Amino acid sequence: MTNIVVVGLGEMGASLAKILTAQSDNYVVGVDMSEQSLRYALENHLVSATNSRLRDVASQADVIILATPVTSIEKSMQQLATMSLKKSVIITDTGSTKRDIMAVAEQVLTPMNMKFIGGHAMAGTHQSGVTFANENLYRHMTYFLVPSSISESSQLQTVLQPLAAKFMTIDVARHDALMATISDVPHIVAFSLMNAATTQLGPSTMFGQYVAGGFKDTTRIAASEPKLWADVLLSNKEAVLASQTQLRKQLDLFAQAIENNDDDALIALISSARESRENL
Structure with a gap:
């Protein structure tokens, strides 16, 4: 069983959660500040469980996906650096820009020996919110992976394989x-x-x-x-x-x-x- 935490249940995060939850060997926890979004995700089987606080569920995660706006992703990484996590945990994000995110990862996660792989899929629409979760959102779409100094992109591709995306490794610049x-x-x-x-x-x-x-x-x-x-x-x-x-x-x-x-x-x-x- 792979324990996956998805932080942020907007269109991108909710779609990720829905696809990964459909795999019987995954246990997906959705984290969001909105109680309404959490309730919708659970009632519509987008996730296996929900929580409003990352700190409450991070310690059991094998994979943590940060699917929030860029500034929130950076704050979450800083918080994760202070938590007791599994040594093998893989942390990734869905931010559409990578320079600042990768810099924060190298600054706060690398010293803690945490694996971080930047991610960004060329998917999504102008819609926002958990109600726009779509199991086909990532299908055949380019999904960029940006390795960090302590983690290779191949470690994440296996987990995200159900997305049916086209994975491509790329550098930050x-x-x-x-x-x-x-x-x-x-x-x-x-x-x-x-x-x-x-x-x-x-x-x-x-x-x-x-x-x-x-x-x-x-x-x-x-x-x-x-x-x-x-x-x-x-x-x-x-x-x-x-x-x-x-x-x-x-x-x-x-x-x-x-x-x-x-x-x-x-x-x-x-x-x-x-x-x-x-x-x-």
Whole structure:
């Protein structure tokens, strides 16, 4: 029997718990501050048991999965460093940025000889909460694993095999630069476009009936959870700012072409983007 503790029963954590609980040789404990979330998880068989305090269940865990916002993950690691845990316990997380998390792990967990492996799946939606638990959320999705100085990624893959994800080992710098461009800045674009539209046109209730697929597709992720994304953007600050600089350059190129009535430049810019999108 593998004792697994999942901290944070939002969409990502609840989905993990549901998938792992379905395996008869796992005993999954869900930890969350919300009594309502804990009750829902237990009543809907997403977990084997629940608790509102990590400290109460950590000592018996073989695997601890921290599935909360980045700043909360860091606090949990600091707490775990003060607890009496199994020598063989594996600690991992689901944070979408890794630099700060891995730094904290090396600082507080490595001296305690605790095994930590960074994790981040390219899964999830703009929805949040335990009610969006989905047993297929991770299926065929890339799941990045970032080993620490005292733990190899292969130690975690066996436990997470039921997710049917595509596991890939990656280093911290590469991961965070990649996420800044393909995840973080797209969210900023969605937030900015939505805010620009309401600034120019008024409340979305005033123009929502007129929007078509392009606007809806581009702003879908603007419905994401604010605190989570504030944490993500601040924890990946350098890479996000660098990616934003590249985006501004592209926007400037479009602005210059439009201002100069430069049809050829616009066609070239759009054609380049179209070709890249078709090859995506």
